[in-house]
Amino acid sequence: MATHLCDVFFNKASISPPVLQHQRRPPFTVFATASAAPPPSSPPTIQAKPKLLQIIGGKTASWYGNANMNSSNAIDSFEEEYGWADLETDLYHWTKTLRPVQWYPGHIAKTERELKEQLKLMDVVIEVRDARIPISTSHPQMDSWLGNRKRILVLNREDMISAADRNAWADYYSRQKIKVVFSNGQLGMGTMKLGRLAKSVAAEVNMKRRARGLLPRPVRAGIVGYPNVGKSSLINRLLKRRMCPAAPRPGVTRVLKWVRFGNDLELLDSPGIIPMRMSDQSAAIKLAICDDIGERSYDVTDVAGVLVQMLSKLPTVDKSNLQERYKIDIDGRCGKTFIHKLAVQLFNGDEHQAAFRILSDFRKGRLGVIALERPPVHFHV
Numbered sequence: 001m002a003t004h005l006c007d008v009f010f011n012k013a014s015i016s017p018p019v020l021q022h023q024r025r026p027p028f029t030v031f032a033t034a035s036a037a038p039p040p041s042s043p044p045t046i047q048a049k050p051k052l053l054q055i056i057g058g059k060t061a062s063w064y065g066n067a068n069m070n071s072s073n074a075i076d077s078f079e080e081e082y083g084w085a086d087l088e089t090d091l092y093h094w095t096k097t098l099r100p101v102q103w104y105p106g107h108i109a110k111t112e113r114e115l116k117e118q119l120k121l122m123d124v125v126i127e128v129r130d131a132r133i134p135i136s137t138s139h140p141q142m143d144s145w146l147g148n149r150k151r152i153l154v155l156n157r158e159d160m161i162s163a164a165d166r167n168a169w170a171d172y173y174s175r176q177k178i179k180v181v182f183s184n185g186q187l188g189m190g191t192m193k194l195g196r197l198a199k200s201v202a203a204e205v206n207m208k209r210r211a212r213g214l215l216p217r218p219v220r221a222g223i224v225g226y227p228n229v230g231k232s233s234l235i236n237r238l239l240k241r242r243m244c245p246a247a248p249r250p251g252v253t254r255v256l257k258w259v260r261f262g263n264d265l266e267l268l269d270s271p272g273i274i275p276m277r278m279s280d281q282s283a284a285i286k287l288a289i290c291d292d293i294g295e296r297s298y299d300v301t302d303v304a305g306v307l308v309q310m311l312s313k314l315p316t317v318d319k320s321n322l323q324e325r326y327k328i329d330i331d332g333r334c335g336k337t338f339i340h341k342l343a344v345q346l347f348n349g350d351e352h353q354a355a356f357r358i359l360s361d362f363r364k365g366r367l368g369v370i371a372l373e374r375p376p377v378h379f380h381v
């Protein structure tokens, strides 16, 4: 008999989880040569959870509601509190027994093949990630595909995370000397900076061409990333024209398309790519929650159940808002019970509809600005 989501929650203590994805994956280096990608097939190592969670991002333990404590008190109390690493451990156990999330439609396989070819033409790659889940939207093979090619990292949907989340990520990447642009593809914030950065790369490329006696040419920038992270919207914002189809569901862009941006740049819009096998199911469930993977790949009730449990545990979420919105107690022990209650209350017992309502509220930002990831505890410099 399949283990129920709630049983998993209560029985997790006896099992050791593997090292979580965000603790495994080393960062890449932008505009540089270092940092080899981890072999995609390397088996997960078992590692004990660190005793003390170090906060990256120059933030103090006040993140967790202890604003007035001195540092030693803060650390003592912080150790006792539930943090991001605990959440990842729980997530591993919650997702372990659920139907695996897998999505690799034909157009993605085709895109992957074509992108590898087009990469040879690109002077710079603009990699777009979802700011709510920058780790889960980083493709494990991207480093090996790109090699030493110049790269600009964009965390899009910045409007969906808090200033504290943003600061934590900005600090995390700046410590690794990675240039990151935060953007809002819907309203256009960050696109001017992105345009400037891409054009400065263009200038560099053409300087080198001139030095070799070649005529200048428009620089080619490929925009790549997971489905539905906002690639086409960013291009439309950059061009100030609706040149690429954009819609609130993954898999809208189906073909690669070059468009011209001024005299200096050519931009390639590409369909979202995703690994053929999602070995990290915690990451996969976050993609499903954020609508960054096709809906046919997951069970909506399972995914909404995990979301409820995450919301009830996340140190940055105000639980009273949720209770007020749905008029149901949220205690974090069983997301599916919550969904069942909501179904009875509002949808004549239809749990699918109730689950969909919760996911849609989260995706539309009705539950507040909520990031599902924070920078890893330890990282390579």
Ligand SMILES: Nc1nc2c(ncn2[C@@H]2O[C@H](COP(=O)(O)OP(=O)(O)OP(=O)(O)O)[C@@H](O)[C@H]2O)c(=O)[nH]1
Pocket (backbone or CB within 6 Å): 156, 157, 158, 159, 160, 183, 184, 185, 186, 187, 226, 227, 228, 229, 230, 231, 232, 233, 234, 245, 246, 247, 248, 249, 250, 251, 252, 253, 254, 270, 271, 272
């Ligand atoms: N809230 C918010 N929504 C955004 C942002 N950027 C894009 N969107 C919305 O997200 C949805 C997906 O955007 P697209 O530009 O189609 O995403 P894509 O990465 O090209 O998607 P694929 O075609 O699946 O590869 C659209 O409904 C956009 O309006 C953003 O910064 N904030």
